[in-house]
Amino acid sequence: MTYTRTNVYNLPPAPEGEWPDWYLWYAKGVQALQALPLTDKFSWRYYAAIHGFNAEKWEEVDQYTLGEYLPGKDERDIYWDQCQHRSWYFLPWHRGYLYALEETLRDTISKLPNGPDDWSFCYWNYYEKGQNSIPAPFLAKLMPDGTKNPLYIEQRRRFTIPSSQIGRWALKQPYFTAWLILAGFGGPKTGFMWSGTDNGALENDPHNIVHGTIGGLMGRVVTAAIDPIFWLHHANVDRMWEIWVRAGGKNPTETDWLNGPIPSNNGRVFTVPRVSDPAWTFTPCDMTSIAALGYTYDSFAVREDDDVSSADVTIQPAPDRFQALPKPSIGRPSGVGAMPFATPELVGAQDGPVTVVGYETDTTVEVDNSARPKLASMMASPGNTLGTGNQLAMKIENVTGNYDAVTLSIFIVPPTTTDLSGASDLLVGSIGLFGLEEASDPNGAHGGAGLSFILDLTEVISGQGWQGEDVTVRIVSLDPVPNWANITIGKISIFLLAGG
Amino acid sequence: MPPGSWPVVRGVVLVTIGAWVLAVLQDRGLFLPTFCAMTVLTPTAALASLDLAFALNPPGRLAAGWALMLAAMMTPLLVIPLLHVRAGALARRRLQMMAAFLLAYAAVWMAAGAVLLPVAILLRLVTPSPWILLGLIIPPVLIWQASPARQHCLNRRHARPPLPAFGASALVAAIRFGAAQGFWCIGACWGLMLAPLLLPHGHLPIMAAVALWQFAEHLEPPEPPSWRWRWPRTAARSIAWRLRNRRRPAMAP
Numbered sequence: 001m002t003y004t005r006t007n008v009y010n011l012p013p014a015p016e017g018e019w020p021d022w023y024l025w026y027a028k029g030v031q032a033l034q035a036l037p038l039t040d041k042f043s044w045r046y047y048a049a050i051h052g053f054n055a056e057k058w059e060e061v062d063q064y065t066l067g068e069y070l071p072g073k074d075e076r077d078i079y080w081d082q083c084q085h086r087s088w089y090f091l092p093w094h095r096g097y098l099y100a101l102e103e104t105l106r107d108t109i110s111k112l113p114n115g116p117d118d119w120s121f122c123y124w125n126y127y128e129k130g131q132n133s134i135p136a137p138f139l140a141k142l143m144p145d146g147t148k149n150p151l152y153i154e155q156r157r158r159f160t161i162p163s164s165q166i167g168r169w170a171l172k173q174p175y176f177t178a179w180l181i182l183a184g185f186g187g188p189k190t191g192f193m194w195s196g197t198d199n200g201a202l203e204n205d206p207h208n209i210v211h212g213t214i215g216g217l218m219g220r221v222v223t224a225a226i227d228p229i230f231w232l233h234h235a236n237v238d239r240m241w242e243i244w245v246r247a248g249g250k251n252p253t254e255t256d257w258l259n260g261p262i263p264s265n266n267g268r269v270f271t272v273p274r275v276s277d278p279a280w281t282f283t284p285c286d287m288t289s290i291a292a293l294g295y296t297y298d299s300f301a302v303r304e305d306d307d308v309s310s311a312d313v314t315i316q317p318a319p320d321r322f323q324a325l326p327k328p329s330i331g332r333p334s335g336v337g338a339m340p341f342a343t344p345e346l347v348g349a350q351d352g353p354v355t356v357v358g359y360e361t362d363t364t365v366e367v368d369n370s371a372r373p374k375l376a377s378m379m380a381s382p383g384n385t386l387g388t389g390n391q392l393a394m395k396i397e398n399v400t401g402n403y404d405a406v407t408l409s410i411f412i413v414p415p416t417t418t419d420l421s422g423a424s425d426l427l428v429g430s431i432g433l434f435g436l437e438e439a440s441d442p443n444g445a446h447g448g449a450g451l452s453f454i455l456d457l458t459e460v461i462s463g464q465g466w467q468g469e470d471v472t473v474r475i476v477s478l479d480p481v482p483n484w485a486n487i488t489i490g491k492i493s494i495f496l497l498a499g500g
Numbered sequence: 501m502p503p504g505s506w507p508v509v510r511g512v513v514l515v516t517i518g519a520w521v522l523a524v525l526q527d528r529g530l531f532l533p534t535f536c537a538m539t540v541l542t543p544t545a546a547l548a549s550l551d552l553a554f555a556l557n558p559p560g561r562l563a564a565g566w567a568l569m570l571a572a573m574m575t576p577l578l579v580i581p582l583l584h585v586r587a588g589a590l591a592r593r594r595l596q597m598m599a600a601f602l603l604a605y606a607a608v609w610m611a612a613g614a615v616l617l618p619v620a621i622l623l624r625l626v627t628p629s630p631w632i633l634l635g636l637i638i639p640p641v642l643i644w645q646a647s648p649a650r651q652h653c654l655n656r657r658h659a660r661p662p663l664p665a666f667g668a669s670a671l672v673a674a675i676r677f678g679a680a681q682g683f684w685c686i687g688a689c690w691g692l693m694l695a696p697l698l699l700p701h702g703h704l705p706i707m708a709a710v711a712l713w714q715f716a717e718h719l720e721p722p723e724p725p726s727w728r729w730r731w732p733r734t735a736a737r738s739i740a741w742r743l744r745n746r747r748r749p750a751m752a753p
Contacts, residue, residue, distance in 0.1 A: 191721075191738070197660075255745040263737040264721060345591050349665035366666060368590050398662040443652070443722050447659030490662025491588070 001118070003102075003295045005235055008122035009131045010298065018144050023137040023151070025119050028112055029105040030150040030228050038064070039071050041079070041273040042108075045226065046071075047101050050272060051083040052194075052222035061155060061217060063226055078271050083221065085435050086196030086451070088177050088187045088252065089261055090203050091241045092284035093270055094234050099293055100272040100280060101231065107275045120295060123235035126161040126210060127168070127303050133160040134214070138229050151228045155216030157405060162478065165407055165430050166209050168302055169456065170201035171244055176252050181344045181393035181495045183454040185244055189256070191264025195221070195438035198452045199431075202244075207237050208432025212405045213478070219405030221435050239297045242290055246300055251288055258285035344393070347371035348471065348494040353398075356408065356487040358480045365394075365471040365492055375468030375496070385462040391497040392457040394428055394473075398490025400440040400450035406433045406481055410455060413472040416465045425474055426464070429455035433487070450490065457494065508582050508598075512575050519571035523704060526568070557621075566613040567606070569696070573711040574609065574685065577718045578602070581660075581681050585674055588663040597663070597674040604678030605685075612686045620697040630700040637698060641691035648725030653687030655722035656680070689714055 011020040036043030045063060053076075058064035070076065084093035102121050110117040126132040138151045139159060170185055178184035178198060187200025199208065210218075210233050217223040224230050245251065256262050260283060261269065274280040290296060348367035355361070367375070381387035396410065411425035431453045442448040473492055481487055582598055589597040627633035644650055659680070663673045692714065696707045716732035723730075 191734075256742075259745050263741050264719075264734050266733070267737045346587075346589065346665060349588075351664055351666055351669065353662060368592075368665070370590075370592055398660070442659070443655045443724050447656055447722060449658075449660040491664075493588070493665070 001294065002291070003106075003118060003120035004298055005120050005239070005295060006122050006298045007128070007131075008124050008135050008232055009128065011122070019137050021116075022119075022122060023135075024143070025109045025112075025116060026105070026122075026228065027137075027143060027149060027151050028115075029109045029119070032108050032112070033104070034150055037069065039069050041278055042104050042275070046079075046273075047097075047104075048223070048225040049076075049080045050097065051225035052220075053080050054222040057220065057222050058226075061223060061226075063217075063223070077266065078268070079273070081194055081222075082268070082270065082272075083225075084193055084261075084270075085221065086187060086198050086200070086203065086439075087190040087193035088184070088200070088257055089190070089193065089270075089284060090187050090200060091238070092260075092282075092287035095238050095241070095287040095290075095293075096270055096282045097272055098231060098234055098238060099287075099295075100274045102295075103274050103276070121231055121235045123239050123297065124229065124232035125236055125239075125299075125303075126166065126206065127163075129303070129305070132163055134229055153217055153227045153229070156218065156227070156229075157215030157479075158213050161206075161210055161213050164427075165213060165409065165478065166206040167429060169429065170205055171240065171247065171302065173201045173244075173249075176250060177257075178454075181391060181395070181454060181497050185249060186241075186252075190262075192261040192268045193264075195435055195441075195444055197439060197446045197449050198454075202237065202240060204432055204453055205430055206240075207233075208434035209407045209430055210432075211434040212407045212432045215405035219434070221404070221438055224434075238290075239300070240302070242297065243300050243302060252284075258283065258288075260284050344495040344497045345371070346493055347375065347496045350473070350492045354475070354489045354492070356401075356406075356475055356477070356481050356489060357483055359477055361475040363473050363475070363489075363492065365473055365494055367468050367470050367494070371496070372468035374498075375466075378498075379467055383463055384465060386458055389498075390458070392461060393495050393497070394455045394457045395491075395493045395495055396431060396453045396455070396489055397493065398450045399431070399433060399436065399452070399487070400448065400490070401433070401436050401485050401487035402440065403482070403485035403487065404434050404436045406436070406485065406487060407431070407478060408433070408481075409476045409478075411474040411476060412457075412460065413474060414464050415467075415469050415471070426460050428457060428460050429453075431455075436487075505579075505583055508586060509579060512579050512582070515571060516575045519568055519575065520708075522568055523572050523707070562617050563610065563613065566617060567610065569707065570606065570609050570613075573693075573707060573714065574605075574689075576711070576715050577657075577685065578605070578681075581677065584660045585663065585677065588665065589670070589674075590665050593665075593670065597670060600671050600674040601678035601681075604675040605682040608679050608682030609686065612682075612690065616690065616693065616697065620694065624698065630698065633698055637694060641694065644691050646727055646729045648727060650688060650691075651723060651725040651728075651730070653684045654717065654720070655725070656684040657688060657718065658722050659684075688717070 006022075008022075011022050014020045030044060033042065033044035033047070036046075038045045038049070040046060048063075055064055055066070059066060071079070082093070083097070084090050098121065106117070106119045109115040109119045124131075124135065134156070137149070138153075140149050141152050143149045173182060173185035175182060175184055176186040178188035178200060183199065183201040183204070185201055187203055188196070188198045190196050211224060212219055214227075214229065217227040218230060218233075252258070269281050270283065271279060271281045287293070346368075348365045348371070350363045350365045354363045378386045378390050386392055394410065407430055409430045410428045412428055414424055414426055417424050431451075433451060436451055438444055439446070439451045440448050471494065475489070582601065585597050585601045586594050623633055623637070624630065627636070661673070661677055661680075663677065664670045692710045695710055696703045699706055713732065716735040717730075719735045719738075720730070720732050721734070
């Protein structure tokens with residue numbers, strides 16, 4: 001049987017004052033799992049702890065009581081704190097994670113009186129017009145029958161994802177694995193990675209941004225999966241992976257990914273309890289086909305008014321601008337037929353760390369004098385573009401702090417503008433700081449190196465009359481960034497990948 | 501491996517091989533004091549022997565031996581920090597920045613040698629037998645190896661600070677990064693580095709064993725500091741996993 005994950009906004013309508021059945025069954029399923037103790041592998045909190053657990057932070061949000069029984073350390077070392085972030089395992093791990101809980105919920109719901117036996121997750125497509133708000137039943141304190149609503153989470157900060165905050169540029173990524181100055185659709189090659197540094201394109205936007213915009217439990221890695229909306233968000237992320245594949249994207253074919261994870265943390269593997277196998281282990285290879293997993297989605301359009309094959313949505317497996325680049329001789333990432341091989345060159349950087357506070361922070365990226373003539377000569381191409389084969393990217397590195405629920409939109413001020421109001425600023429992209437606390441931990445994976453993002457600058461800068469001058473970067477936050485968040489960007493750089 | 505890695509990797513491999521070839525070819529005395537047969541039981545005799553020891557091992561020679569030992573054992577640990585420096589430097593300043601990093605790293609380790617070598621010599625002189633010395637030195641070293649403080653040192657070696665690109669601040673940052681790497685490296689490695697200095701025989705095999713251990717250890721991911729004995733298992737697991745995968749190809753996606 002193939003289960004279909006439906007757009008949560010397209011459920012059959014319910015009578016006034018009622019909820020569509022899907023919500024009722026999801027709420028009842030969640031409620032049943034919430035009633036189980038934390039030591040039960042099939043409890044709601046156990047699944048959340050598989051994503052991440054921190055006793056202190058769970059206690060803060062009333063999800064854990066000090067002294068409450070936990071599973072033994074050996075068991076926690078196998079199951080808990082497992083989510084893969086800033087890693088090429090991000091997508092397959094989360095697919096397996098959703099798959100396991102969906103099966104557990106289906107089993108639980110089917111055993112409830114009159115419970116359906118074909119229940120599956122819905123997805124929340126915040127890209128769709130009029131659907132960028134958390135669905136109403138998640139915001140109601142009570143269920144239609146007047147009982148407590150388990151889908152309601154008090155700590156959520158925002159209920160709507162502004163359409164200006166999320167982009168679809170991840171779908172344009174030609175390669176799954178990060179390479180050169182491309183963030184990669186799926187992220188950088190790593191071993192088992194609970195908290196890495198470099199964000200893949202889809203992981204940053206929309207994944208991180210949606211987490212951070214909702215905030216509350218969703219805003220932190222160690223509490224995110226407690227919020228029932230988490231699963232609808234990740235179903236949409238999972239759907240976007242399938243959209244990318246259907247549009248021609250190639251998953252990695254190397255064994256390091258397919259048979260992963262590469263053992264880098266006490267030999268951990270991906271292990272999530274399933275009803276049919278409480279110690280179920282899986283590899284990315286097992287996650288490459290949703291048909292083989294027995295589920296599908298009701299739509300594979302990012303937005304219903306989009307044609308998936310249109311150029312602004314779909315990826316370009318071999319974009320024209322890469323055609324002129326020499327082919328790689330070594331180190332070619334898998335899943336790629338023809339790869340550019342060149343060394344990116346740092347051509348500009350801002351001097352010293354930037355502290356991000358309030359709504360807006362400006363900084364200047366100084367362009368190296370020796371690089372200006374080359375950039376000016378490239379920009380002399382027709383249409384004031386960089387010319388075929390040349391790429392420009394902005395790298396935002398060493399982002400540290402102690403507040404994850406922040407989304408920063410990165411603008412550049414057009415080089416020729418006299419308008420300082422911000423109205424003509426050019427959006428390079430948005431970055432979500434989900435995972436910031438863990439990445440800033442000096443005892444974390446990269447010694448507190450923080451988060452890192454790569455945004456494409458090639459198209460943004462084209463046609464703007466830029467001749468290699470210094471670039472004013474404007475960092476804008478939807479909500480004011482508080483002082484206590486200590487959010488610092490260590491370095492903003494501009495890299496050139498010259499393919500000519 | 502990040503782009504542009506190959507020249508760095510090649511340089512590190514060449515320096516490491518060169519240092520090991522020199523180490524094998526050189527007289528053992530270049531590395532280590534040649535007073536291991538002495539038996540010193542009194543402070544007066546120890547002081548006399550100290551003079552003799554330093555006469556036989558002039559500071560310049562000791563420093564050269566120490567530098568060679570560092571080149572052989574520590575260079576392989578520098579690939580990732582060097583790549584970080586390279587990636588964050590303007591093309592015209594890559595060599596300069598990497599050289600500044602290396603000099604700072606080496607300077608810190610050489611300063612550590614100025615402490616560790618005389619201590620090693622003194623310990624050898626005042627202890628009747630090298631085996632007794634080992635018996636005395638092993639417990640505190642093992643305690644340090646299992647300590648949270650050492651895990652903190654291991655963790656800090658994973659730090660990748662932002663490096664400015666322009667002006668003197670770029671050089672200063674590279675120097676600070678090199679010095680910090682050296683400092684945390686000393687904290688992580690000093691205990692094991694004593695082994696080739698104090699053991700009476702088999703220095704080269706011991707050096708090789710310690711170098712391999714340290715290389716494997718630097719591949720371990722950071723962990724919360726705690727009292728715990730740590731085996732560097734990631735490298736072994738990774739090799740075994742790859743060998744297994746080679747025999748059992750992945751399923752077609």
